Amino acid sequence: MKLFNLRGGVHPEGHKALSALHVIRELPLPKHLYLSLQQHIGAPAAPVVQVGDRVLKGQVIATAQGNVSAAIHAPTSGTITALGDWVSPHPSGLTAPTMTLASDGKEQWIETPTVADPFALAPADIAARVGAAGIVGLGGATFPAALKLNLSRNSGVQTLIMNGGECEPYLTCDNLIMRERAAQVIEGIRLIALAVEAKTVLVGIEDNKPDAIAAMQQAAKGTSVKVVSMPSMYPMGSEKQIIQVLTGNEIPAGGRPADIGVLVHNVATAYAVQQAIRFGRPLISRIITVSGGALNQPCNVEALIGTPVQELIDFAGGYRLPATRLVLGGPMMGQQFTNTQVPVLKGTSGVLALTASEVGQAEASPCIRCATCVRACPVGLLPLEMAAHIRVSDLTGAVELGLRDCIACGSCSYVCPAHIPLVHYFNYAKGDLAAQERSKLKQESTKKLAEARTERIARIERARAEAAAKRKAAREAKERAAAAAKAATEEA
């Protein structure tokens, strides 16, 4: 199949052999699971159980709220012991509303609806079941999958692209799931294709995963699913980039893949979809890469959602060398964290413990305008110019240069010889713009409130004046009547 060229991109060292050589291991059942209510993009889920309730494995413990949200299920059977704030894997280090589940070790499943022939289901039914299973995009964006399926079907998507790029260094969880569970992944892919009525189904896998490509090709034999090997490059696994490489089409600025008739899902999401449709199992566990030079035995584990990260680190044999940096997700776009009590979320693809030599931190120095970042940017932006505008707080200038099209892949920061934290500037600017947008909305609403109040006070004043006038008129009429009556009696 003809592949199209990608603009920019970088080639960071893969470090994938650390964890890719071992099979997926299952983590022993943790004593406590910490289930954050905000594990997806959109509104937090609303708890439907009380503290002290006993829940079964797979039972809904929090339901989706509003249009963009996802349900959360109990990853094991046990008792809800708390509902409160707990550290969250968020760069701010703030706490998030979290449910604590004490496992009872019985792993008692709730009754799950199995489907004998999932391919006989209606597309809308598949999407509904995916939604009920609380599935979100497992590539990292954690957008509710059912919503994406419905949106794509309604906008007439023709091409389904399954993302097996996994371009982030260290991460091998998608590689392993494709190698070991190819049949299930392919079935999940076919179900997603059925749900959106897609004509073409492509699975893009980077050529640094030959075993995964072979396994997937084997499993895809006799189906309409086409497995494509793509060159290894960062950020090949980004939605916009994989579409560009496989179809040659670019998503218009500010647009979505559906605008050009494409839907992109991660291969791990396909596995979750297959489990949900065929066995009725909600998304309660995921495969996570535990890796980094600081760990004794880097590996891939299947962990329950809500497992504290410390248990994963212990399972990987603990530290071999002091870890200078702990990262959730990949080293390019992942989030640093310090508190190892943070729980695994649905979107956690990796836990990395990196040594000082792997981090290679250096002091930032002034920009020498070498434009290496311009060559590296896969979107075709001018990172150095954008950062210069943001540095002097000219966010509008940065937006004019295309800040909103930045995918925050970090390629520019990676190649910058002056070690300028370019992507940090862009993240700051995007956050600040969003905050400005929020304050503008607030101002508009408070302005309406102030106007309503002025109007109300005027109305009350008017009503009061009218009432007073009426009273006065009544009094005068009474007086006149009294005077008239007096005159009448005097006359008589």
Added chain:
Amino acid sequence: MILPAIISLTVLGVVFGLLLGLAARYFKVEGNPLVAEIEQLLPGAQCGQCGFPGCTGAAQALAEGNAPITLCPPGGRAVVLALSAKLGIEADLAGVKDVTPMMAEVKEEICIGCTRCFKVCPTDAIMGAAQQIHSVFREACTACGKCEAVCPTESIKLQPIPTTLQSWHWHKPQEVTA
């Protein structure tokens, strides 16, 4: 004798009245339309934090160039930017120290339910009734501080708005020192 006097005075009155009426019509002094436009951009809470009597007064001062475009604390940077675009004044945002966003908060233990605060709130952001503990709607509060001034027990105070997971964003990177 009296008739011509009445007639002449009446005629004079009518003529001058007409003249004045026509003059009022044709020599009408237009109010500065910019004032209304600027007022549209301001939050409209009439809080008086800028030192002018309400948003109209502030808009007038801005139109005349007697006030800096950074005068409106509840408006924040968004209003500064809007004013800078409207008036063509370079907004020196680098110099603008961002004030911590604040909101009023009721200390419930010492609120006596006197209703004074919600009577002065320009955006109806306070809920309460006589002898009931009052509370503040975070989304409607502009942190104008009027309630703080009238509270007899110092129960209502401006507090920084707590950062939540939804409102948090990356801070600005440290400047590279040349």
